[in-house]
């Protein structure tokens with residue numbers, strides 16, 4: 383269709399002019415926090431494989447064994463034939479790890495949020511959401527058709543005021559937040575939000591995508607969600623909570639019912655990685671130790687969970703600093719709107735357990751050079 387191509391071309395031209403067009407760059411990930419792009423080896427300081435477990439021999443062996451034994455795909459939705467016993471074992475491990483009665487695994491973290499929220503609240507209900515919450519929490523909120531109200535980032539007092547003003551008009555209410563914010567690396571005020579939710583009979587759902595394995599949080603939420611695709615080096619998402627709520631989600635969450643179950647090799651990967659995390663706290667502490675070393679050297683705020691944002695303002699500047707780092711052998715992708723708010727384009731540095739102190743010091747020098755250029 384000519385008109386379809388024309389619209390696509392016009393939209394791309396607008397994005398290009400604003401330096402907001404995105405490209406998929408083919409990248410081979412290698413052991414030790416290294417990638418190969420266009421034939422060049424680069425040190426990778428922007429992936430979410432924070433514990434470098436995607437090349438861990440035990441984790442890889444678990445994936446290979448499960449794939450050899452049970453095949454590659456799961457064949458169908460979990461409610462048909464895709465519910466491999468490995469999934470139940472993983473759910474039990476996740477529930478134990480989070481101290482909840484039960485857990486439920488989804489095809490991804492995005493699918494978890496897009497499925498859980500609309501299963502629990504609907505058009506007469508209220509959702510309060512942190513303004514910087516991840517896009518998939520917003521997707522779940524929108525799919526639910528509830529009234530969605532943003533509260534200022536990490537501002538429990540603002541959330542309290544909104545709840546006081548609006549809660550009585552809605553039969554049910556959910557409060558949605560990341561635990562560790564993906565683009566800023568800061569922590570949600572979980573204790574305050576938990577108290578607030580208890581006072582107003584609101585259900586707190588937290589997304590711990592960037593926290594699991596990296597930072598232990600005292601989390602009062604009755605719905606603790608996360609992903610298998612970052613520190614666990616696999617793919618998939620999960621929610622932990624009471625047995626009765628998990629039972630309801632099993633039978634109501636559309637993204638579980640109408641989407642294929644995870645492949646056995648992926649499930650085995652997550653299970654092996656969770657065992658590694660529980661067995662090796664010193665390894666889990668490394669990303670944040672390295673992040674703190676880097677932040678201290680550049681006089682940036684002390685990171686809480688292994689993520690260091692360096693806000694540079696415009697997309698052009700973020701792209702230029704990223705290019706400068708690339709020229710020195712470091713991969714740190716520029717993060718631009720709409721992933722982050724207008725005017726806050728940034729470099730987002732993440733640190734892997736397998737990185738060395740010397741590599742982090744070299745990154746610090748390269749960052750100084752790139753900022754000067």
Ligand SMILES: Cc1ncc(COP(=O)(O)O)c(C=O)c1O
Pocket residue numbers: 490491492493516518560564589590591592609610611617618619
């Ligand atoms: C807070 C948060 N939730 C969910 C996701 C999505 O998880 P997944 O990649 O498993 O879909 C991300 C990924 O970037 C995230 O940062």
